[in-house]
Amino acid sequence: MTEILLSLLSAALINNLMLHWPLGVDPLLAAKGRSQVHALGLATAGLMLCVGTLGYLVDQWLLVPADLASLQLLVWLPLSVLLIGPVLRLLGRWLPMLPFAGLWPLLLGNAAILGVTLLVSREATSLGQAMATSLGAGLGFWLVLSLFDDLQQRILDNDIPLPFRGLPIQLICAGLMAVAFLGLHGLVKT
Template identity: 40%
Template sequence: MSDFVLALFSAALINILALEPERPDRHRLHALGACSASLMVVALPLGYLLQHKLLAPFGLQAMRLFLLLPLLAALAWCLPPLVQRLRPDWPIPGLHIVLLGNAAALGLLLELGRDGSSAWQALRWGLIGGAGFWLALLLLAGVLERSRHTDIPAALRGLPITLIGAGIMAMAFSGLSGMFGP
C-alpha cells in the first residue's frame, strides 16, 4: 500500500505540473480531480472483471497491460465530456491528454491483478484512490500557491520547492499507510 501512496503523489505531481505549471486554476484542478476520480471508479471494477473473467481463465495474465491501456485510453477520452455535462462551468478542454498519462489508475489496476482481491474491493479502491488523488491535487496546488507568496531563496524557487513540498507530503501520507491495513 505504501507503493500506492508514492505512486499517487507522483502522479498528482506530474498531473498538476502538466496541467498548468505557472498557476493552476481552482476550477481546472477540480475538473481534473473529478475526471481522475471518475476514471478510477469506473476503470478499476472494469479492469478487475477483464483481468479475472477474460484473461485469467485462458492463462493470459501477462497480456493484461495490452488490455488495460486501451481501456484507460478509451475512458480518458469519454469521461471529460460527461463531467462537462455535470459541471458546465469547469474548463474541460485538454484534460483528456492529462488523463491519458495518469499513472495512478494504471498502478491500481496492476496492483489489483497481483493480489486476491474481489470486485467490491476494486470498487472500494477506486473510490478511495479517486478521492485521495483529488485531495493530493488540491494539496499540491496549495503548496504551489504558498511557495509563490513566501520569501524563498532564488535557488529553491519553482520546481525545487514544489518537489520538496511534495516529498514531505508523500512522507507524511506514507506514515499513515500502516493505520488502515490488517
C-alpha cells in the first residue's frame, strides 16, 4: 500500500509530466477559463488512468509474452485515440456543467498521455502501481493546469513590458512553476 501511495505522490508532484518532462505543455498554454481548465484537467486525468492501465495490461499480457515490446508505441497510440471519445462522453454525462465538447483536439495532441503509458510500462511492477502512477500523473496535470490558470489571472492586470506579453511571460511562469516543483524532489526517497 505504501508503494502505491508513493507512486501516486511521485507522479503527481515530484515527477510531474508537464514540469519535470515538458510533456503536455500545449494544453497548458491553450486552456482558457476556469471551467475549461477543470474540464481539461479532469478529462486528461481520466484518460491517463484508462490509457495507462490498459496500456500496462496490453504490455504485460500481450506484447511482452509475445516478444513484441518494440511495437508498444504502435499499439498505445491507437488505444489513446480510441479512448478519447468514450472518456469525454462518460465525463459529459457525469458532470454536465463542465464543457467537455471542445477538448478532443487538446487531448488528441497531448503527449503526456503517451508519456504516462511509456512511464508505466517502464517503471510499474504491478497493476496497482500502474494505476496509481497513471492517476497521479493525471492529477498532477490537473494541478499544474489549475495553478497556471490562477497565475495567469494574477498577471492579467499587471503592467508587463511589451516584449514579455503573451507567450514569453507564459513560458517564464511555467519555468518558475517547474523550479518550484523541483523543490519537491527530496520529498520521497526510494
